[in-house]
Amino acid sequence: MTDANIMKKNAGYYAAELVEDGMIVGLGTGSTVFFAMEKLSSMINGGLDIVGVPTSYQAMRRAREYGIPLGTLDDYPTLDLAIDGADQIDPKLRMIKGRGAAQTMEKCVCDAADSFIVVSDPSKLSDRLDAVVPVEVIPFACSTMMETVRKLGGVPVVREGVKKDGPVITDSGNFEIDCSFGIIKDPESLESRLNNIPGVLSCGLFTQYSSKTRVVIGKKNDVEVILLGD
Numbered sequence: 268m269t270d271a272n273i274m275k276k277n278a279g280y281y282a283a284e285l286v287e288d289g290m291i292v293g294l295g296t297g298s299t300v301f302f303a304m305e306k307l308s309s310m311i312n313g314g315l316d317i318v319g320v321p322t323s324y325q326a327m328r329r330a331r332e333y334g335i336p337l338g339t340l341d342d343y344p345t346l347d348l349a350i351d352g353a354d355q356i357d358p359k360l361r362m363i364k365g366r367g368a369a370q371t372m373e374k375c376v377c378d379a380a381d382s383f384i385v386v387s388d389p390s391k392l393s394d395r396l397d398a399v400v401p402v403e404v405i406p407f408a409c410s411t412m413m414e415t416v417r418k419l420g421g422v423p424v425v426r427e428g429v430k431k432d433g434p435v436i437t438d439s440g441n442f443e444i445d446c447s448f449g450i451i452k453d454p455e456s457l458e459s460r461l462n463n464i465p466g467v468l469s470c471g472l473f474t475q476y477s478s479k480t481r482v483v484i485g486k487k488n489d490v491e492v493i494l495l496g497d
């Protein structure tokens with residue numbers, strides 16, 4: 268296994284061990300959460316009784332392979348905790364997510380959860396947020412939304428498919444626009460402005476959940492857990 272995967276595995280396994288019998292657990296999207304699901308699968312085989320609420324087709328399919336019982340937000344409008352990955356994390360535990368175009372459902376699940384466990388390797392930590400901000404928008408509003416992003420100082424690019432010609436279509440049937448802003452000086456304000464553009468479902472900035480967030484950083488031999496105020 269590569270060093271990167273060892274670190275992701277350590278983070279994912281640690282997060283899974285925070286899950287207790289009877290919990291309803293949000294299952295995020297991406298490669299790091301896969302390890303948490305792998306560990307949950309073995310815990311379920313050992314008798315753990317939980318229900319997972321997946322945040323994407325990818326998470327749903329992987330969870331099924333692992334034998335994790337599944338439900339939806341209709342079944343469970345509130346969750347005990349959610350485990351998810353991130354693309355960039357700043358010292359105030361504000362994040363950018365959405366590399367996998369799953370940020371809208373991830374944000375719904377995070378919002379529904381009492382506690383948000385973010386699993387990551389050290390490469391995601393940054394003293395500032397300057398990564399591309401993914402924005403999910405309905406196709407009808409895409410061009411107007413991109414104009415608004417330019418007026419906000421951003422450079423929007425329609426995400427293109429791999430092994431599929433044309434735009435990426437999200438799990439909810441929309442376009443994903445990657446918006447570069449350079450260093451984001453006021454992430455809260457930018458999140459709110461992007462989310463308020465008509466036709467936008469959600470952007471990948473997560474600035475409102477720091478107080479219920481624990482970031483688990485996998486290292487080669489252990490993990491570091493970061494809480495706000497550490």
Ligand SMILES: O=C[C@H](O)[C@H](O)[C@H](O)COP(=O)(O)O
Pocket residue numbers: 295296297298299300351352353354364365366367368369370373
């Ligand atoms: O849309 C995708 C998500 O926000 C992922 O949680 C994020 O990209 C992290 O993925 P990974 O664990 O593969 O780095």
